[in-house]
Amino acid sequence: MNGLPMSFPYEGLPARVRIHEVGARDGLQNEKTAVPTHVKAEFVHRLAAAGLTTIEATSFVHPRWVPQLADADELFPLLADVRAALPVLVPNEPGLDRALALGATRIAVIGSATETFASRNLNRTVAGSLAMFEPVVARAKDHKVHVRGYLSMCFGDPWEGPVPVHQVVGVAKALLDLGCDELSLGDTIGVATPGHVQTLLSALNEEGVGTDRIGVHFHDTYGQALSNTLAALQHGVTTVDASAGGLGGCPYAKSATGNLATEDLVWMLDGLGIETGVDLAALTATSVWMAEQLGRPSPSRTVRALSHKE
Amino acid sequence: MNGLPMSFPYEGLPARVRIHEVGARDGLQNEKTAVPTHVKAEFVHRLAAAGLTTIEATSFVHPRWVPQLADADELFPLLADVRAALPVLVPNEPGLDRALALGATRIAVIGSATETFASRNLNRTVAGSLAMFEPVVARAKDHKVHVRGYLSMCFGDPWEGPVPVHQVVGVAKALLDLGCDELSLGDTIGVATPGHVQTLLSALNEEGVGTDRIGVHFHDTYGQALSNTLAALQHGVTTVDASAGGLGGCPYAKSATGNLATEDLVWMLDGLGIETGVDLAALTATSVWMAEQLGRPSPSRTVRALSHKE
Numbered sequence: 001m002n003g004l005p006m007s008f009p010y011e012g013l014p015a016r017v018r019i020h021e022v023g024a025r026d027g028l029q030n031e032k033t034a035v036p037t038h039v040k041a042e043f044v045h046r047l048a049a050a051g052l053t054t055i056e057a058t059s060f061v062h063p064r065w066v067p068q069l070a071d072a073d074e075l076f077p078l079l080a081d082v083r084a085a086l087p088v089l090v091p092n093e094p095g096l097d098r099a100l101a102l103g104a105t106r107i108a109v110i111g112s113a114t115e116t117f118a119s120r121n122l123n124r125t126v127a128g129s130l131a132m133f134e135p136v137v138a139r140a141k142d143h144k145v146h147v148r149g150y151l152s153m154c155f156g157d158p159w160e161g162p163v164p165v166h167q168v169v170g171v172a173k174a175l176l177d178l179g180c181d182e183l184s185l186g187d188t189i190g191v192a193t194p195g196h197v198q199t200l201l202s203a204l205n206e207e208g209v210g211t212d213r214i215g216v217h218f219h220d221t222y223g224q225a226l227s228n229t230l231a232a233l234q235h236g237v238t239t240v241d242a243s244a245g246g247l248g249g250c251p252y253a254k255s256a257t258g259n260l261a262t263e264d265l266v267w268m269l270d271g272l273g274i275e276t277g278v279d280l281a282a283l284t285a286t287s288v289w290m291a292e293q294l295g296r297p298s299p300s301r302t303v304r305a306l307s308h309k310e
Numbered sequence: 311m312n313g314l315p316m317s318f319p320y321e322g323l324p325a326r327v328r329i330h331e332v333g334a335r336d337g338l339q340n341e342k343t344a345v346p347t348h349v350k351a352e353f354v355h356r357l358a359a360a361g362l363t364t365i366e367a368t369s370f371v372h373p374r375w376v377p378q379l380a381d382a383d384e385l386f387p388l389l390a391d392v393r394a395a396l397p398v399l400v401p402n403e404p405g406l407d408r409a410l411a412l413g414a415t416r417i418a419v420i421g422s423a424t425e426t427f428a429s430r431n432l433n434r435t436v437a438g439s440l441a442m443f444e445p446v447v448a449r450a451k452d453h454k455v456h457v458r459g460y461l462s463m464c465f466g467d468p469w470e471g472p473v474p475v476h477q478v479v480g481v482a483k484a485l486l487d488l489g490c491d492e493l494s495l496g497d498t499i500g501v502a503t504p505g506h507v508q509t510l511l512s513a514l515n516e517e518g519v520g521t522d523r524i525g526v527h528f529h530d531t532y533g534q535a536l537s538n539t540l541a542a543l544q545h546g547v548t549t550v551d552a553s554a555g556g557l558g559g560c561p562y563a564k565s566a567t568g569n570l571a572t573e574d575l576v577w578m579l580d581g582l583g584i585e586t587g588v589d590l591a592a593l594t595a596t597s598v599w600m601a602e603q604l605g606r607p608s609p610s611r612t613v614r615a616l617s618h619k620e
Contacts, residue, residue, distance in 0.1 A: 005466075005501055005502075005503050005506075005532075006465075006466070006472045006501075006503075006506060007505075008503065008505030008506040008508075008509045009505050010504050010505035010508060010541070011508075155316075156315075156316070162316040190615070191315055191316075191581075192315075192581070193315050193316075193318065193577070193578050193580075193581025193582055194320050194540060194578070194581075194582060195317075195318030195319050195320035195581065195582050195583070196315075196316060196318040196581060198318075198320060198321075199318045220611060221611060221615045222315075222574065222577045222611055222612045222615055223530075223536060223571065223574035223577070223610070223611035223612055224536065224574070224577060224578060224581075226533060226534065226536060226537045227536045227537040227539070227540045227578060229537070230504060230537045230540055230541070231320070231540070261533065264532065264533035264534070267503070267532045267533070267534060268503050268504070268534055268537060270503075271501075271502070271503025271504075271505065271506060271534075272503055272504060272505050273505070300533070301530060301531060301532055301533035302532045302533055305500070305531045305532055
């Protein structure tokens, strides 16, 4: 084997998938090791060189809440020459001001499908968080900035249990009504299975939310992320979130990994003959390098398999 | 969350799946730690108590080749009261003699789809290995013993690269022609992707080999095992091999895991509303216990997530 899967198409899947790479933001914000700003900048440059076209770069949240990304104002200017879309997370208007001042052209906000997570993560009700996002999205649109709306806890919630589909649809529509250009449906605790994924996508489609505005964001806590991705692709989704090397982790499952690893996703998409533009060998080398910076091995099975070849 | 996924059916999938549990044989034969016979016996009893109905118990291969399972003659009698089918691996006629003497009613032989693996693993050509199996299968059938034929390297081979589908179909048919009751298609190095799985299953169907005689045996080396399983289920397969706790490993990817973990499979099947008869909590407790015997954590993400709950 040459380290690349063979290509066999699978009926009914899209010809091309856009990977929304979240390792530098969602990944590093959940890593305990402090990563120097110049290493983060090199990471983003390497990800772009490996062919990723959408790389979420950092977060303009207050440093008190996410100290790992406190260097956003220093980092973002170092990425001026990166040839990829570089969305940044903004939690509120002060965050938007920082992002706009640095010339960001794509932002993301993070909402919650459940009251408990909204309360714990955003210190607001769901309605209150939407009210907080309203001026953020409106001002972003005035500046012709693209807005992604993350929706957390779309399948299960550690405090509330299973999340009713109609409840997720309601918050999803509210985020789109605010002006979000796309949604990312998050399985924050990794409990979803393929039928649940398709049920939610169908319910959104019935309410007029097409798959062209939907990305999926699966966590591998129970090993389900890739089969859920296959189900989403079969439902027409073409935007998939993933984290290089499987960076980051879910705080509710301490020794389990968090985000779907980009390499595991690319192995499957390569094998299905679905175009991503990503060079798997270059991406794997990047994740091996980042694992060295963090001082621990990558949880991605593909990274581990490809980097242990004789 | 109560530690169980919600149930959402997925169109076109079977109502019930039979899990062929391989942890006690395929798993333990690849573990470096020596496991005492009484622990193996307790493991099989616990697996049956968790609801598994087919538990591959051990191997009657010569102890020189697989010292981990050298206690097969001592172990098998300890399982007389286990209420599950207990197939055992037999490589040749001396192995069959040992299995028959102990009253085994189900055996398995392991063939190879590639010449290189046949040569390295069986020290024979593919044709020579089939000739070796011929009297084994014939005599087993004379004793009304059920015979499973494993077929290794059905997708990729570490020395030969991609394995042509027609080559796999040829050896598969030859194993059935010998009298095997069912086949298990092995992705020994874990490189398959969903389209490849369906291509092979379609080619077998076209040659008259129905999915009722086919099991799938995926390895998680590149994280693909569960999405490949979903593809196989969508093609009508209802027998899936898995290893409790993800026991065992592929020697060609040292730090990656080997077999699909039974718990990760059961999480998906529970979530799809597909009946397996397995109690996930009891199975997870069994794998946690076995991990303690082996002195290392389970590689199953579901085991790790469920056993780290507060």
